[in-house]
Amino acid sequence: xxxxxxxxxxxxxxxxxxxxxxxxxxxxxxxxxxxxxxxxxxxxxxxxxxxxxxxxxxxxxxxxxxxxxxxxxxxxxxxxxxxxxxxxxxxxxxxxxxxxxxxxxxxxxxxxxxxxxxxxxxxxxxxxxxxxxxxxxxxxxxxxxxxxxxxxxxxxxxxxxxxxxxxxxxxxxxxxxxxxxxxxxxxxxxxxxxxxxxxxxxxxxxxxxxxxxxxxxxxxxxxxxxxxxxxxxxxxxxxxxxxxxxxxxxxxxxxxxxxxxxxxxxxxxxxxxxxxxxxxxxxxxxxxxxxxxxxxxxxxxxxxxxxxxxxxxxxxxxxxxxxxxxxxxxxxxxxxxxxxxxxxxxxxxxxxxxxxxxxxxxxxxxxxxxxxxxxxxxxxxxxxxxxxxxxxxxxxxxxxxxxxxxxxxxxxxxxxxxxxxxxxxxxxx
Ligand code: HSE
Numbered sequence: 001x002x003x004x005x006x007x008x009x010x011x012x013x014x015x016x017x018x019x020x021x022x023x024x025x026x027x028x029x030x031x032x033x034x035x036x037x038x039x040x041x042x043x044x045x046x047x048x049x050x051x052x053x054x055x056x057x058x059x060x061x062x063x064x065x066x067x068x069x070x071x072x073x074x075x076x077x078x079x080x081x082x083x084x085x086x087x088x089x090x091x092x093x094x095x096x097x098x099x100x101x102x103x104x105x106x107x108x109x110x111x112x113x114x115x116x117x118x119x120x121x122x123x124x125x126x127x128x129x130x131x132x133x134x135x136x137x138x139x140x141x142x143x144x145x146x147x148x149x150x151x152x153x154x155x156x157x158x159x160x161x162x163x164x165x166x167x168x169x170x171x172x173x174x175x176x177x178x179x180x181x182x183x184x185x186x187x188x189x190x191x192x193x194x195x196x197x198x199x200x201x202x203x204x205x206x207x208x209x210x211x212x213x214x215x216x217x218x219x220x221x222x223x224x225x226x227x228x229x230x231x232x233x234x235x236x237x238x239x240x241x242x243x244x245x246x247x248x249x250x251x252x253x254x255x256x257x258x259x260x261x262x263x264x265x266x267x268x269x270x271x272x273x274x275x276x277x278x279x280x281x282x283x284x285x286x287x288x289x290x291x292x293x294x295x296x297x298x299x300x301x302x303x304x305x306x307x308x309x310x311x312x313x314x315x316x317x318x319x320x321x322x323x324x325x326x327x328x329x330x331x332x333x334x335x336x337x338x339x340x341x342x343x344x345x346x347x348x349x350x351x352x353x354x355x356x357x358x359x360x361x362x363x364x365x366x367x368x369x370x371x372x373x374x375x376x377x378x379x380x381x382x383x384x385x386x387x388x389x390x391x392x393x394x395x396x397x398x399x400x401x402x403x404x405x406x407x408x409x410x411x412x413x414x415x416x417x418x419x420x421x422x423x424x425x426x427x428x429x
Contacts, residue, residue, distance in 0.1 A: 001030055004319040005040040007067030007098070009089055010079030014103060014130065015042075016053045017308035018077065018315075025312075033316045035323055040072050045080075068092045075318045077311065078102040087111055090126075094118045099318040103130030103311060106195075109204035113217040125321060127314035132205040133158060133283045135306025136299040137313065142212050142287065149289030151213035153253035155428070158205040158264075160281035160302035161189040161196035162228045162248040166266075167279040169236045170245060176232065188281050188302045198227035199248060203264045206250040209285075210262045213252060216338035218262055224343035226265035235353060235423060238383065238394045244268035244351075245276040249428060259341035268351050268427040275428075344403035349378070349427035352397060354412065355390040355420035362417045363393065369415075373408040375400045390419040399429060 006022075008015055022029065022037055030036045042055055043064040061067075067076050068089070076093040078086050078100065086107050091114075093100050100119070102108070108115065108131055119126050129139045133156070142151065157163050161183045168179035180197065183189045195201040203225040210218045228248050239246050249267035254260055269276045274296060278284040283301030288294050300306040321327070356362045363380065370377060376398035383392055397405065409422050 001034070001036050002323070003036045003038045004075060004322060005038055005070070005073040006315065007041045007043070007070060007073040007076045008039050008079070009043045009064050009067060009077060010081065011042055011044045011051060011053070011055070012079065012081070013304050014307045014311065015077075015079040016051060017304040018079065018311045019055060020053045021305075021308050021312060022315075029312065029316065033319055035319050037315055037319055041067050041070055043067050043080075064089050065092070068096045068098065073098060074322050075099045075101060075315060077315065078104060079311070081106075083107050083110060087115070090115055091118055094122050094124055097122065097124065099124055099127070099322055101127045101311060101314040101318055103128065103307060105131040105201070105204040105208060109207040110220060112208065112211060116217075123326065125318070127318050128208070129314045130307045130310035132208050133285060133297070134160065134299065134301040134303065135309045136283060136285065136297045136301065137310065138209070138285055138287075138297055139212065140313070140317075141295075141297065142209070146287070146289045146292060149291045151254075152288045152290055154209055154213060154250070154285060154287050155275060156206070156209070156250045156252075156285040157247055157275060157278050157283050158202040158250050158285075158301065159196055159199075159248055160283055160300070161193060162199075162202065163278065163283070163301075164188055164281045165197070166228060166231070166236070166246055166248065169231070169233060170240065171279070173233060176229065183281075186281070197229050199225040199264045200227075202248055202250050206252055206262055206264050209250075210252040210260060214254070214260050214338050218260065218338075218340060222262065222340040224263040224265065224346075228266050230423070231266050231425075234392065235351075235425065238353060238381070238392070239268050239351065241381065241383070242268075242351075242379065242394070242396060243271050244427070245271060246425070247275060247278070249275070249426075251428075255341060259339050261341045261346050263343060263346065266425050268425055270428065273428065344406075345401055347399045347401050349399050349429045350397040350405055351423075351425040351427055352395045352409065352412075353423040354393045354395075354418055355422075356393045357389065357417045357419065358386070358391045359417065365415055365417060366393070366395070366412055369411045370395075370397070370408050373400075373404050373411075375405060375408055388419075396427060
């Protein structure tokens with residue numbers, strides 16, 4: 001059987017999984033692909049490190065340049081993470097005519113335009129299934145399965161760690177720090193979980209999906225991002241009483257004027273919505289195309305084996321592409337021609353939790369400010385229980401543009417009867 005040479009950059013969690021399973025599942029992979037995927041060289045940061053997989057010492061190097069310069073390597077897999085070295089590696093590999101596979105969502109979100117421009121110039125595809133939603137084959141589905149559709153919307157839970165934390169807060173009434181500790185102990189969170197909980201890991205994935213769905217690169221300054229760090233147990237409980245679950249939700253969609261909306265933030269999802277029942281480390285995406293209608297994808301968004309599954313599927317496609325003489329492979333983002341809808345103009349329903357003094361007329365003052373901004377209230381609860389000399393007041397607000405809602409909240413915050421920073425969350429309608 002003919003062989004395709006692979007250069008593997010990175011032997012961390014995912015790199016080790018890829019190496020191990022290319023060997024363990026060699027027979028079925030070769031049979032299905034019709035080619036043998038042979039790892040010819042592995043680049044690592046420190047050669048002497050003790051690892052969970054044992055590759056022959058003679059194929060290990062600390063210089064990734066050797067992967068690019070090796071004529072026996074046709075596919076370079078970038079799994080080193082980070083931005084600068086990964087960018088250099090991918091650009092050099094494309095220049096050398098190698099097919100590139102990467103799982104680097106931060107790099108694609110930040111420098112995808114340059115990378116795809118280079119790939120287009122060289123006529124070489126990039127495969128990046130592992131960059132979004134771990135083991136769920138969402139990139140291939142959008143790129144190939146939905147190639148004939150206008151994508152109308154994508155609603156997605158894209159960060160396993162956040163979803164795990166919110167699920168623990170909901171089901172076991174854990175507070176945020178304890179739920180995060182458990183996510184780290186389970187190995188779901190990144191070594192530095194900042195990007196997991198501040199929304200940016202999900203935002204990087206949303207940028208990739210949006211760019212794929214709409215064909216132009218959305219800048220990191222064009223996506224509105226908020227994380228789950230500010231969500232507390234009270235919000236989880238009040239949302240539950242009102243019939244919602246809180247999820248870190250990515251929304252990507254077009255409006256009637258073809259402007260693209262892209263935002264990621266904690267969102268109240270009605271309990272009857274299918275995404276409300278996605279718990280733990282699982283990711284899910286609901287994609288609506290004009291031909292296909294609603295589709296649903298569900299699976300593990302983090303962890304060695306699911307991510308390895310995606311990398312190996314990319315390797316198989318890259319090998320077939322190479323072997324068949326390099327024909328186009330689905331749609332890839334290629335321009336700057338689209339436009340984003342500024343977040344200020346995006347309309348949504350909202351959840352507003354206030355901490356107010358318990359006195360007559362308070363609700364009237366709050367309602368008056370909302371009314372003066374033409375914002376309607378859909379429901380109100382004042383749950384029992386005091387927070388010092390204040391009580392919680394929770395409102396669900398009808399659809400309104402975000403800038404108008406934000407201005408109204410600033411007005412409410414300046415009322416004497418409001419005792420703490422208001423909590424404003426979006427509601428999925
Ligand atoms: N740490 C990520 C998550 C997985 O929790 O979803 C890799 O993107």
